[in-house]
Amino acid sequence: MSKTQVFITGAGPTGLVLALWLNRLGITVRITDKLDSHVTQSRAMVVHARTLELYQQIGLADELVKLGNRDTHVNLHVNGKRKARFIFDAIGDTLTPYPWLLIFPQDSHEALLERYLQSVGINIERNTELIDFTQNREGIVASIRNADGSINKIEAQFLAGCDGAHSRVREILQVSFEGGTYDKLYYVADVEATGKAADKEAHIALERTDFLVVLPYGQQNKMRLIGTFKPDKYTKRGEYAFDDINSRCVKNLSLKVSTVNWFSEYRVHHRVAKNFQHNNVFLLGDAAHVHSPVGGQGMNTGIGDAVNLAWKLAAVVKNEASESLLKTYQTERQKFAYKLVKTTDKAFSIISGKTLLATGLRSLFFPFIASTAYHIPALQKRLFSVLSQISLNYRHSTLSEGKAGNVFGGDRLPWVKNEMINNFASLQSLKWQVHIYGEFSDNVAEWCHQVGVVVEHFNWHETYAQFGLAQNALYLIRPDGYVALASSNNHLANLQSWYVKSKITFKRSGA
Ligand SMILES: Cc1cc2nc3c(=O)[nH]c(=O)nc-3n(C[C@H](O)[C@H](O)[C@H](O)COP(=O)(O)OP(=O)(O)OC[C@H]3O[C@@H](n4cnc5c(N)ncnc54)[C@H](O)[C@@H]3O)c2cc1C
Structure with a gap:
């Protein structure tokens, strides 16, 4: 064996x-x-x-x-009219390298x-x-x-x-x-198509009785479609083909599908x-x-x-x-x-539901939120952070402790990059590390050296504050880039107390 x-x-x-x-x-x-x-x-x-x-x-x-294919533009259409266009690279360029x-x-x-x-x-x-x-x-x-x-x-x-x-x-x-399974059946299809929405941008289209997602592959006229079937085929599994799809949104986006390279029906579970x-x-x-x-x-x-x-x-x-x-x-x-x-x-219930509430939310509430977000950069950033999972945090974890600036123990380390520094570079070691933005005390450096944790020291610059980091604070970073301890001062006692509680040995840890 x-x-x-x-x-x-x-x-x-x-x-x-x-x-x-x-x-x-x-x-x-x-x-x-x-x-x-x-x-x-x-x-x-x-x-x-x-x-x-x-x-x-x-x-x-x-x-x-x-x-x-870097998809930077996402459009929202309601009943055939474009209601919003999000430009992700402009929204997220200070949040993530991607x-x-x-x-x-x-x-x-x-x-x-x-x-x-x-x-x-x-x-x-x-x-x-x-x-x-x-x-x-x-x-x-x-x-x-x-x-x-x-x-x-x-x-x-x-x-x-x-x-x-x-x-x-x-x-x-x-x-x-x-959990459960939704009654309705959906399709996914890889197609070649021409028309208004074949513009290498992503599109989400909502109608009273249909929805459609269009994701471009980056190659001329090639895209993924996700949508619903015709009403009589909503729930029954069968040998369905592209002709069986609910084509309202496809028509309203003026898409003319010439080739279907892959087609599959699927049921959604939660x-x-x-x-x-x-x-x-x-x-x-x-x-x-x-x-x-x-x-x-x-x-x-x-x-x-x-x-x-x-x-x-x-x-x-x-x-x-x-x-x-x-x-x-x-x-x-x-x-x-x-x-x-x-x-x-x-x-999902909103974008695919048939109830009066769902159709109302789909045709009124969603477009309202989208067009509001369209004009409020902070809301756009929030939407992008959630969708991209960069705002996912482990604040509730027993490994997470403290707050320094706007960063809590359990948060993903905020990404800071300018001509001089890229604070994500050291994460490639997959090692535990202490980040200090500003001054650090000698006893912290000595203790880190003794236990084998790497210290990354960044001279203070006002830019850091814009990313939520605090001057002279200490951030203990896990191998996966999340902050374990955020200490608003660089006192060794905070680090030592976290270390004893966690029962983790830094020495030899990492790659
Ligand atoms: C048609 C379709 C469309 C989808 N579209 C999307 C989408 O647009 N966006 C999205 O985020 N997700 C989508 N998904 C879901 C996505 O594919 C899954 O979330 C993802 O594949 C999960 O990855 P996984 O590695 O956890 O599991 P899987 O990809 O399912 O991999 C599990 C592996 O385990 C193997 N396996 C199973 N049992 C055993 C066994 N007993 N012994 C050995 N090996 C075994 C299987 O062969 C398989 O290779 C789609 C899924 C399907 C089926």
């Missing part, structure tokens, strides 16, 4: 990113998938800014950005992640299905079925269930997947697993939560789960933290999953 530190079952985006991060952190992994190749459909198209920031930390972002929606189809995305894994010597074991596992004091023993039907065992300290919405890991753990952890076994990505496609959050949230768990697993495997650290995975990620399901649920 072969033994590994972390066994990952499922090589979708979540499992692949977990494997990449764990590898960078020096952990041995095995990753298996029951299929013989990565997905061949475009599925999740949008890679949000926060995901790209996490990719930047492991040197992946540049290539993804090069291969994808102020757009990056359109990069999931099949190409998975292929790229797989290539990166191969380049560090990790091959996905394909045609290999997890059928069962048991847990013991040392970890887990999994039974896997190979392509020829033979059964092997894999022994590991931890098992990561990244095996999608129908997770076998979740089933074996008997963890309930609470569910969250009751537990994300059972001893040494974890649920991540679609295995832990599924929600409506509003805002393209699904895949991005799975990738966020993977990064959140990766550095914690690495610290525990290397004996640099007590096992209690792993409990913060569920605390931090399940809360976000619940919030996401609730908000996407509400938004």
Whole structure:
């Protein structure tokens, strides 16, 4: 029986990113998938800014950005009239290095992640299905079925269930997947089309009885459509084709579809697993939560789960933290999953509902909010921050403490870049680090040196205040770029007290 530190079952985006991060952190992994190749459909198209920031930390972002289409303009139409046009690069250019929606189809995305894994010597074991596992004091023993039907065992300290919405890991753990399924059926289609909305910009169109999302691939006339079926095909599953779609929005955007390259109907679920952890076994990505496609959050949230768990697993495997650290995975990620399901649920009910309230909100309230936001830059920034997940925080986590300037323990470190500095550059080490903007005391520097935490010192400049950072404050940053401790003064006592409470050892930690 072969033994590994972390066994990952499922090589979708979540499992692949977990494997990449764990590898960078020096952990041995095995990753298996029951299929013989990565997905061949475009599925999740949008890679949000926060995901790209996490990719930047492991040197992946540049290539993804090069291969994808930067979608900077999003238009909102109601009953055939354009009500708002958001220009993301102008809204988000002071918030993140990636102020757009990056359109990069999931099949190409998975292929790229797989290539990166191969380049560090990790091959996905394909045609290999997890059928069962048991847990013991040392970890887990999994039974896997190979392509020829033979059964092997894999022994590991931890098992990561990244095996999608129908997770076998979740089933074996008997963890309930609470929530529901919408009655209505939707379609996704990759098409070639001409017309008003074939302008390489994103479009969202709302009608009394229809909605449509248009996402451009960046290639001439190629785009993804997401929308509804004709009323008599709303709920029944069947062998449907593009002719069965509700074409009101398509017509109102003057789209003339010439070729349908991929077409699929799908049902939308909204569910969250009751537990994300059972001893040494974890649920991540679609295995832990599924929600409506509003805002393209699904895949991005799975990738966020993977990064959140990766550095914690690495610290525990290397004996640099007590096992209690792993409990913060569920605390931090399940809360976000619940919030996401609730908000996407509400938004989805409005954009797709048939009730009087939903049609009213769709034709009056949404356009009103959109056109208001259109004229209020602060509101636009807020909308962008939520959509791109850069405002996601872990303030409620036991790891988070304090406030300095406008930054709380649990917040993502604000990005500051000018001609002189880029405070995200040091995050590529994946190491715990203290950021000090202004003066720091010698005893802090000495203590950090002793315990092995890196100190990044930035001479104070008024610009920092604009990003919410406080002069002479101290920010302890986690390997995933979130602030653990925000201390408005640079007193060593605050740092020491956090260190004792957290039971984390900085020394040797990180890549
Ligand atoms: C048609 C369609 C369109 C979509 N469109 C969007 C969109 O526009 N925006 C968006 O954000 N999301 C979209 N999604 C959802 C998105 O694809 C998922 O959120 C994302 O793939 C989740 O990634 P994951 O790695 O968690 O799970 P998955 O991608 O489902 O990967 C799970 C992997 O586990 C493997 N596996 C399962 N069981 C086992 C087992 N027992 N043993 C070994 N391997 C196993 C599977 O083969 C699979 O490769 C769409 C999904 C579909 C199906």
